[in-house]
Amino acid sequence: MTIYAIGDLQGCQSKLSELLDRIRAECAEPRFIFLGDVVNRGPHSLATLRQVRELGDTANMVLGNHDLHLLAVAHGIRRPHPSDTLDDILQAPDRDELLDWLRRQPMALLEEGNLLVHAGVLPQWTAQQTMALAGEVETVLRGPDWVDFLRQMYGNEPARWNDRLEGADRLRCIVNALTRIRFCTADGAMDLAASKGVETALPGYMPWFDVPGRRTEDVTVVIGHWSTLGLTIRPNLITLDTGCLWGGKLTAVRLDNRSVLQVDCPEYQRPGSI
Secondary structure: OEEEEEOOOOOOHHHHHHHHHHHHHHOOOEEEEEOOOOOOOOOOHHHHHHHHHHOHHHEEEOOOHHHHHHHHHHOOOOOOOOOOOOHHHHOOOOHHHHHHHHHOOOOOEEEOOEEEOOOOOOOOOOHHHHHHHHHHHHHHHOOOOHHHHHHHOOOOOOOOOOOOOOHHHHHHHHHHHHHOOOEEOOOOOEEOOOOOOHHHOOOOOEEHHHOOOOOOOOOEEEEOOOOOOOOEEEOOEEEOOOEOOEOOEEEEEEOOOOOEEEEEOOEOOOOOOO
């Protein structure tokens, strides 16, 4: 199958349908990989989640911070944010089935020389190490103590990876890197408060993908998460959150030849309103 990576949906289901139709018009047997944040802040989180799940074996997704937020809100661990659009999922008759499916989705995928995660990776991690660390989180999320893990998942510390980290600190650091990172120092200390463009980096910090000698330079890392970056295509980096939620575009990239498909999106949320 030909693989198309698709940026953050965030509940924009009508745009998802439009983009899938465009892809199917040019490819007879596409496979889709969604880069996380399937739900929240857009108008149709429930319909979006159902549609992604109903794609079955033709689709995969990696978990993003909004997907994990949904799980935490559903179990009373986090309070809903005023801009959340999760009520339709929380009140749905198939709520439990959908949430159980969601928690079993991967944190990272390695496909044909492409490492797909929601936000990024720490510069000290290789692609294979990233997959192994993602697997540690996946094992807990799919296990019997997954709700207890969600209770310990939030926080910005430890901000720097250490192979000797254990328990909740270790898992929290992995989750923060895979689902929240934008900026870090050369030695991998994350600034998890920053959320704007690359020009807003604090002294000593840089976009994680610009750290010299990062150990994932031998693969193409494909991410969503950072809408102010827009579409970026480099030899070893593709960024695909093009701000569908903010009146931008929903974007897919065909991974074998890097051709781009986009659909225009209405402004579901006003930039700066959240």
